[in-house]
Amino acid sequence: MNESSPYRTPSFGDQPSLPPELEADVKGLQIVTLGLMVGPVLFMGVALSANKGELGSTPDVLSYVGIGVTVVDLALYLILPDLVARQQRNAIELTESNKAIELDSYKQLFPVFRIRHIVACALLEGAVFLNVIAYLLSKFAGNLAAAVFLLVVIALKWPTGEKVAVWLNNALSLNDFS
Numbered sequence: 548m549n550e551s552s553p554y555r556t557p558s559f560g561d562q563p564s565l566p567p568e569l570e571a572d573v574k575g576l577q578i579v580t581l582g583l584m585v586g587p588v589l590f591m592g593v594a595l596s597a598n599k600g601e602l603g604s605t606p607d608v609l610s611y612v613g614i615g616v617t618v619v620d621l622a623l624y625l626i627l628p629d630l631v632a633r634q635q636r637n638a639i640e641l642t643e644s645n646k647a648i649e650l651d652s653y654k655q656l657f658p659v660f661r662i663r664h665i666v667a668c669a670l671l672e673g674a675v676f677l678n679v680i681a682y683l684l685s686k687f688a689g690n691l692a693a694a695v696f697l698l699v700v701i702a703l704k705w706p707t708g709e710k711v712a713v714w715l716n717n718a719l720s721l722n723d724f725s
Contacts, residue, residue: 603686
């Protein structure tokens with residue numbers, strides 16, 4: 548097929564790839580993300596065991612607080628990590644010649660991605676713990692559902708080499724750090 552054909556299948560080279568030097572950093576970030584998920588999951592298991600799996604339908608004040616914090620944290624999850632990333636990025640001096648997709652640029656910007664990712668996941672982790680505590684005390688199924696939903700959102704945020712490479716490429720080429 549013609550290279551300019553809109554129907555051509557993209558080759559593997561079309562996808563940004565992470566330099567091998569940063570693969571260990573991504574694995575470290577995956578370990579941090581797993582750590583942010585394991586604690587709440589284990590605590591959820593303890594709460595389910597303590598409540599003998601009972602699911603109540605009557606919320607109390609703490610149940611409402613847990614659901615409210617979930618909504619607020621989801622809004623913050625969409626805004627705060629990008630603000631932190633922009634602030635961190637502005638502290639990095641990238642010259643015009645350095646904006647080319649190079650290993651040095653990746654190494655400079657990876658800590659921005661890491662901080663952005665950890666802030667996003669930690670925000671949600673706090674809401675997970677609060678909802679599990681609310682479930683433990685009230686047995687309200689809505690808090691358990693909110694905790695599971697937030698854990699799924701964290702899992703979907705799982706850092707892969709491709710996700711990191713795409714973010715770094717966008718950050719360098721578009722000066723967009725969201």
